[in-house]
Amino acid sequence: MNIHDLEKSFQDKIDREIKIEPKDWMPEAYRKTNLRQISQHAHSEIVGMLPEGNWISRAPSLKRKAILIAKVQDEAGHGLYLYSAAETLGTSRDQMIEDLHSGKAKYSSIFNYPTLTWADMGAVGWLVDGAAILNQVMLCRTSYGPYARAMVRICKEESFHQRQGFETLLVLSKGTAEQRAMCQDAINRWWWPSLMMFGPKDSESTNSDQSIKWKIKRKTNDELRQQFVDMIAEQIKLLGMTLPDKDLKWNEERKHYDFGEINWEEFWNVVKGNGPCNKQRLVARNKAHDEGAWVRAAALAYAQKRTDHKKVKVA
Ligand code: FAQ
Numbered sequence: 387m388n389i390h391d392l393e394k395s396f397q398d399k400i401d402r403e404i405k406i407e408p409k410d411w412m413p414e415a416y417r418k419t420n421l422r423q424i425s426q427h428a429h430s431e432i433v434g435m436l437p438e439g440n441w442i443s444r445a446p447s448l449k450r451k452a453i454l455i456a457k458v459q460d461e462a463g464h465g466l467y468l469y470s471a472a473e474t475l476g477t478s479r480d481q482m483i484e485d486l487h488s489g490k491a492k493y494s495s496i497f498n499y500p501t502l503t504w505a506d507m508g509a510v511g512w513l514v515d516g517a518a519i520l521n522q523v524m525l526c527r528t529s530y531g532p533y534a535r536a537m538v539r540i541c542k543e544e545s546f547h548q549r550q551g552f553e554t555l556l557v558l559s560k561g562t563a564e565q566r567a568m569c570q571d572a573i574n575r576w577w578w579p580s581l582m583m584f585g586p587k588d589s590e591s592t593n594s595d596q597s598i599k600w601k602i603k604r605k606t607n608d609e610l611r612q613q614f615v616d617m618i619a620e621q622i623k624l625l626g627m628t629l630p631d632k633d634l635k636w637n638e639e640r641k642h643y644d645f646g647e648i649n650w651e652e653f654w655n656v657v658k659g660n661g662p663c664n665k666q667r668l669v670a671r672n673k674a675h676d677e678g679a680w681v682r683a684a685a686l687a688y689a690q691k692r693t694d695h696k697k698v699k700v701a
Contacts, residue, residue, distance in 0.1 A: 393413060396411065396412060405529060406531060425477070425485075426494075428465045428469045434514075435461045437501040438454060438457065445504070454507060467536040468540075469482060486671065487671055487675060494583055495656040496582070498656050499579050502572075503568050503572060504558075505554075506576070509555065511548060515547040516548045517584065519547075519548055522544060528604070552625075570627050574630040577631070584614065586607065587607065588606045588608045615642075619636075633645055
């Protein structure tokens with residue numbers, strides 16, 4: 387088959403909802419787009435452990451500490467499934483990690499904001515995991531098989547994360563005046579950065595059109611962002627708190643909430659590495675990687691020992 391026929395039968399498979407698997411023929415740009423998105427997603431999970439890890443030693447009770455440790459461990463697991471899915475596209479994990487640590491690879495803008503109070507743990511769970519899950523439910527049906535399968539498992543855990551975040555804020559919202567103020571302050575700080583997680587508006591999104599044709603993405607950035615605003619604008623009523631947007635208003639004609647303009651200059655600034663915590667995050671990741679070198683060496687030595695032992699037994 388010539389390249390034209392290969393591309394045609396590839397698109398036909400996508401249109402018929404047949405998953406693309408690692409050994410199938412795929413256009414080079416499809417491979418690269420998936421690799422870019424899956425590895426960025428994996429990096430986001432791993433870097434996303436940092437702002438929450440910050441609160442493990444300061445969680446207000448043993449129960450809250452145990453829940454937070456479990457959540458942060460879940461994020462590590464998500465990163466690992468996603469690195470494995472990305473590896474099926476022909477790049478090594480070492481290469482991906484190197485790209486993250488050198489600052490070459492992107493990860494979600496949201497993790498470059500600081501977690502200043504305990505209420506931030508609730509806001510991250512409710513808003514950040516809430517935004518992540520809307521995006522990820524769509525990705526359970528993405529066209530690349532290993533990515534879609536990883537997402538099914540991730541989504542189950544992510545929905546639990548969102549509920550625990552909401553519950554944390556619900557407790558604070560029923561607490562003392564200080565606790566209520568802390569809750570409102572965290573919502574104020576995390577609202578706009580959470581909206582930015584969905585990426586630039588559709589008119590500025592360089593990858594969306596092709597990714598939608600290939601069914602890597604099933605919904606556009608703006609569609610998902612609107613879905614998120616509609617969901618959160620209702621849920622916040624249960625907390626008795628407000629969202630920091632004077633333009634947020636139900637639009638009866640559109641059957642959606644209208645909302646204010648995002649500060650896109652801030653978004654691109656963070657994406658380019660100049661957010662409040664970008665440098666700090668990369669320093670922390672590099673330090674953890676260097677300090678973990680002996681664990682990787684020990685695991686490799688142990689695996690080698692087991693292989694040698696098996697060889698002796700067979701002989
Ligand atoms: N931050 O053309 P588009 C989580 C870049 S997981 C930084 O629209 P695309 C779990 C984009 O890469 C959160 N960069 O791009 C958790 C592109 O640059 P490139 C992560 C961004 O790919 C919770 C350029 O802008 N989730 O939170 C961002 O079609 C709590 C143009 O953009 C995923 O990664 C951004 N926000 O759509 C963990 C989901 N947005 O690469 C711990 C999978 C855009 O061409 C604690 N990813 N850019 O140089 C996706 O669905 C997509 O990649 C989008 C962006 C929707 C993020």
